Amino acid sequence: MKFWHVCIACGKTTDFHLKQNECTCGRTLELEYDLEFAGQTFTKDALKNRAADMWRYKELLPIENPQNVVSLGEGWTPLVRMYQEEQNYPVKKLWVKREEQNPTGSFKARGFSAALSIANEYGIKKVAVNSNGNAASALAAYAGYAGMDSYVFLPQDCPGLIVEECLQYGAQTYLVDGLIHNAGKIIEDGESEQNWYNVGTLKEPGRSEGKKTMGLELAEQFNWKLPEVIIYPTGGGSGVIGIWNALNQLKQLGFIEGELPRIVSVQEEGCQPVVDAFENGTMFKAQTENVSSNPTGMRVPNPPDGERIVSIIRESGGSAIAVSKEEIKNAQTSFGKQGISSSPEGAATWAAFTRLTESGWIQSDDEVVLFNTSHAIKYLPWDYGEVPIIENYKDMVSNSAGI
Amino acid sequence: MKFWHVCIACGKTTDFHLKQNECTCGRTLELEYDLEFAGQTFTKDALKNRAADMWRYKELLPIENPQNVVSLGEGWTPLVRMYQEEQNYPVKKLWVKREEQNPTGSFKARGFSAALSIANEYGIKKVAVNSNGNAASALAAYAGYAGMDSYVFLPQDCPGLIVEECLQYGAQTYLVDGLIHNAGKIIEDGESEQNWYNVGTLKEPGRSEGKKTMGLELAEQFNWKLPEVIIYPTGGGSGVIGIWNALNQLKQLGFIEGELPRIVSVQEEGCQPVVDAFENGTMFKAQTENVSSNPTGMRVPNPPDGERIVSIIRESGGSAIAVSKEEIKNAQTSFGKQGISSSPEGAATWAAFTRLTESGWIQSDDEVVLFNTSHAIKYLPWDYGEVPIIENYKDMVSNSAGI
Numbered sequence: 001m002k003f004w005h006v007c008i009a010c011g012k013t014t015d016f017h018l019k020q021n022e023c024t025c026g027r028t029l030e031l032e033y034d035l036e037f038a039g040q041t042f043t044k045d046a047l048k049n050r051a052a053d054m055w056r057y058k059e060l061l062p063i064e065n066p067q068n069v070v071s072l073g074e075g076w077t078p079l080v081r082m083y084q085e086e087q088n089y090p091v092k093k094l095w096v097k098r099e100e101q102n103p104t105g106s107f108k109a110r111g112f113s114a115a116l117s118i119a120n121e122y123g124i125k126k127v128a129v130n131s132n133g134n135a136a137s138a139l140a141a142y143a144g145y146a147g148m149d150s151y152v153f154l155p156q157d158c159p160g161l162i163v164e165e166c167l168q169y170g171a172q173t174y175l176v177d178g179l180i181h182n183a184g185k186i187i188e189d190g191e192s193e194q195n196w197y198n199v200g201t202l203k204e205p206g207r208s209e210g211k212k213t214m215g216l217e218l219a220e221q222f223n224w225k226l227p228e229v230i231i232y233p234t235g236g237g238s239g240v241i242g243i244w245n246a247l248n249q250l251k252q253l254g255f256i257e258g259e260l261p262r263i264v265s266v267q268e269e270g271c272q273p274v275v276d277a278f279e280n281g282t283m284f285k286a287q288t289e290n291v292s293s294n295p296t297g298m299r300v301p302n303p304p305d306g307e308r309i310v311s312i313i314r315e316s317g318g319s320a321i322a323v324s325k326e327e328i329k330n331a332q333t334s335f336g337k338q339g340i341s342s343s344p345e346g347a348a349t350w351a352a353f354t355r356l357t358e359s360g361w362i363q364s365d366d367e368v369v370l371f372n373t374s375h376a377i378k379y380l381p382w383d384y385g386e387v388p389i390i391e392n393y394k395d396m397v398s399n400s401a402g403i
Numbered sequence: 404m405k406f407w408h409v410c411i412a413c414g415k416t417t418d419f420h421l422k423q424n425e426c427t428c429g430r431t432l433e434l435e436y437d438l439e440f441a442g443q444t445f446t447k448d449a450l451k452n453r454a455a456d457m458w459r460y461k462e463l464l465p466i467e468n469p470q471n472v473v474s475l476g477e478g479w480t481p482l483v484r485m486y487q488e489e490q491n492y493p494v495k496k497l498w499v500k501r502e503e504q505n506p507t508g509s510f511k512a513r514g515f516s517a518a519l520s521i522a523n524e525y526g527i528k529k530v531a532v533n534s535n536g537n538a539a540s541a542l543a544a545y546a547g548y549a550g551m552d553s554y555v556f557l558p559q560d561c562p563g564l565i566v567e568e569c570l571q572y573g574a575q576t577y578l579v580d581g582l583i584h585n586a587g588k589i590i591e592d593g594e595s596e597q598n599w600y601n602v603g604t605l606k607e608p609g610r611s612e613g614k615k616t617m618g619l620e621l622a623e624q625f626n627w628k629l630p631e632v633i634i635y636p637t638g639g640g641s642g643v644i645g646i647w648n649a650l651n652q653l654k655q656l657g658f659i660e661g662e663l664p665r666i667v668s669v670q671e672e673g674c675q676p677v678v679d680a681f682e683n684g685t686m687f688k689a690q691t692e693n694v695s696s697n698p699t700g701m702r703v704p705n706p707p708d709g710e711r712i713v714s715i716i717r718e719s720g721g722s723a724i725a726v727s728k729e730e731i732k733n734a735q736t737s738f739g740k741q742g743i744s745s746s747p748e749g750a751a752t753w754a755a756f757t758r759l760t761e762s763g764w765i766q767s768d769d770e771v772v773l774f775n776t777s778h779a780i781k782y783l784p785w786d787y788g789e790v791p792i793i794e795n796y797k798d799m800v801s802n803s804a805g806i
Contacts, residue, residue: 052455052479072742073481073501076455080476084550098476101504104744105778145742147487161780168739168779336571339475339548341507375508376571377564380785 003062006032008308016062018122021203028305030245031062031205035252044255047220052076054110054213060249061114061209068120070146072103074113075213079221079369082338089357090364095227096340097218099373104165106343106374108138110213111238115199115206116142125149128196130176130183132235132297133162134343134374139199140169151196153183156389157295160382167385174396175389179291180236181302189393201236202304208238208245215246218369219256226261227367231352233345234265234274234320235300237309239371244312261369263318265309266352268293268328268344271301277310278320284310294325296344297373319361327351332376343379346372406465409435411711419465421525424606431708433648434465434608438655447658450623455479457513457616463652464517464612471523473549475506477516478616482624482772485741492760493767498630499743500621502776507568509746509777511541513616514641518602518609519545528552531599533579533586535638535700536565537746537777542602543572554599556586559792560698563785570788577799578792582694583638584705592796604639605707611641611648618649621772622659629664630770634755636748637668637677637723638703640712642774647715664772666721668712669755671696671731671747674704680713681723687713697728699747700776722764730754735779746782749775 005014007023008030014020016031023029038059050056054075055066063069078101082094099107112135119127128151129139136152143150152166156175166173176183184200191198201207219226226247232239240263250256265274270293277284284306291301303309313320323331331350335342342350349370356362388399408417410426411433417423419434426432441462453459457478458469466472481504485497502510515538522530531554532542539555546553555569559578569576579586587603594601604610622629629650635642643666653659668677673696680687687709694704706712716723726734734753738745745753752773759765791802 048451053481071483073483073504076479078456078476078506080474084548098506101476101506103481103501103504103742105508141742141744143742144740145487161783164783165744165780168735168744169742170740332571337547337573339506339544339546339572341544341568341571377568377780380564380567382783 002034002037003031005029018118018204028202028308031209033060033249035249039253042253044224054113054210054217057213057216060212060216062205063117064121068117070116070120070142071113072109072141072145074102074109076217077101079218080340084338089354091357091362091368092365093367095367095369097214097369097371098340099214099371100341100343100346100375104134104138104141105378106134106138107211107214107239107371108134111135111207111210112138112142112199114210115204116146116148118204118206119148119197120146124197126194126196127151127199128153128187128194129199130180130187132180132295132299133158134297134378136171137162137165137169140166140171143171144169153186155179155183155295159295159379160384161378161380163387164382164384167387173387175387177389177391180300186390186393186396190396201238208242211239211242212246214239214371215243216250218243219247219250224256226256227369228261229264229362229366229368230261230371231264231266231349231368232371233298233348233373234267234309235297236303237274237306240265240309240312244316260316263313263316264352264356265313265318265320266298266348267320267322268296268298268348269322269324271299272322273301273303273306274309275320275322277306278313283307294344296379298345298348319356321352321355323348323351323355335372336376340372341376342372343374343376346370346374405437405440406434408432421521421607424608431605431711434612436463436652438652442656445656447627457516457613457620460616460619463615463619465608466520467524471520473519473523473545474516475512475544475548477505477512479620480504482621483743487741492757494760494765494771495768496770497756498770498772500617500772500774501743502617502774503744503746503749503778507537507541507544508781509537509541510614510617510642510774511537514538514610514613515541515545515602517613518607519549519551521607521609522551522600523549527600529597529599530554530602531556531590531597532602533583533590535583535698535702536561537700537781539574540565540568540572543569543574546574547572556589558582558586558698562698562782563787564781564783566790567785567787570790576790578790580792580794583703589793589796589799593799604641611645614642614645615649617642617774618646619653621646622650622653627659629659630772631664632667632765632769632771633664633774634667634669634752634771635774636701636751636776637670637712638700639706640677640709643668643712643715647719663719666716666719667755667759668716668721668723669701669751670723670725671699671701671751672725672727674702675725676704676706676709677712678723678725680709681716686710697747699782701748701751722759724755724758726751726754726758738775739779743775744779745775746777746779749773749777
């Protein structure tokens, strides 16, 4: 094997096991690669002859047999320079990474391409995810393409058009009377009985390894000279974790050198556990009550490893910032006028950018990249078809429409 | 100049003029390039080092100064193989070209990137288009990015979410009590007074030149060995025309050889002038009455140069086929179950594919490419904001909300 598990806290390494996601010490396991081996074929020159999708980074993805790759054309999304807006802010260059151009219209495609490719290697045929929206529709699409059955569990107030997508992609779709971690509990409770493979955030290695390609790709698109600041919307955190791991692997491989970018996490006011920990200089704590933000991908009060997110932000010299509903709405309008359709999460990065230029945290010699994670229209209200609303796993089993 | 106008009928060549789109003989002018000159830098090897977007084909696009290019990251869309469905039909290989992965979620991005880049070269600041939907939102986005004012005119029954997009991208948006050619009449009537640049189908060179990149890209993605059949949804026809011109230019450049693919045009029953002319073996005639198909991009009863479309289909040994609403709906479901979100136009290509395999026109040694031109969700019904409904140019002027 050329990759194995490593604990992010105690550093213990173990052989790769599909369903192992937690170290004996209780913290998250990530993947480590034999970079010396990878570097034999993974070179800047070799990349020039590879397909413009995320599988160009195959040496840094945990798939043994390329035939098992489940690909709908994800990755190598456009990096667009915002020439007009650069005139309005004290910034050297401003870029938008258009992750909404991925299959299923969101960055989630990357994680599910990797996760279901791994699942494919192990002959898995039944997959389940809890999600605030885009992860569910991405799973549904990739499972359909791979010939797997998919089960998705979303908070009942999540975007209706994304529920519609899940149905169109043929997923068994359930709305949950609760938040995303309540939806995750249902999958855990049903796991042994249903024999489904849980592709929830950090439950398996594919989601964050797939998102890692955002970091690899950004570095390559910048011709291995990274920008000073990356602004990224944060929910479960696998995007930030993935990008950070990518940049560190590239550093070890000698592809990049010097300071890594400052990572800025953006959340919406009303669900901001990462921001709270960062601002207070404390350990990460789940936000156990008063969750009042909109139902977007940023509304994750209890991410699986919040401490990891906060430590990355600190290590990078970055920041964390909570923006209001109103700021997000205004940012969507600003993006729209520039020809970019932005999800609330993507627009939140613009809102954070304007705040950080006002405060002087972003300076005129900084190059800044905003990650627009999805399309605006996916978040418009929509009455989808009949979907069961459940509270727990028992509800699901007793709901005859479900199984 | 390294490109000039040529008449598709009489062959007369003239110098390039921005607003010239018709020969003195009455037929359409297209662009011809100095291919010997282009071939000095446009080589298969050179392409390997270029960005994965449509501007990699710059020698075959009519822009003098690269700084004028208006790009939101269009082109180099995924080509996805439909492994599962290949088992169900007598076909060698089945591919989907995912044009919905373009900016603004449709293939129209290509045409407007080219058209507004040309407009940019001439300092144009005000642009207008008539459209069944996706062309309008693409114009709106590219105009926003380029800092131009945009005016869009759509039939009042066109997809509501696309109207919403136009508003989000900041276009002056009008609904027209009529069909797409009635909307086009409004622009023509207002042209001198409003001084807007008409980017309607075949009104300027950019739209079909931009779409040409679909053909260039397909050839390159197939490593210059083309598939036997291309199935493409047809409305105004600039897609078919663009792809055909691309393949012929590649042939002249020596990039490809042998038979070109058979081009299949798909329309929806109820608006099928191209299919009628093809089936009857007659000259093209506009469908002047009984237009009863759905409001999609295929509903163009009076394309600017229908005869050109029909002659391409004939020359390629292709076919034209009209499919029903029901077939389109079923095809959207089939695509969805394979993880592909397809617009009615894109789904129509699947419907045509199934018919042509049943009839034996597509055979087991054929490789077939379906063009999925847009996303499914853009066509769901939606109540957008206040938009004026007008009948003619006078209505627009008298509508105070308008100007």
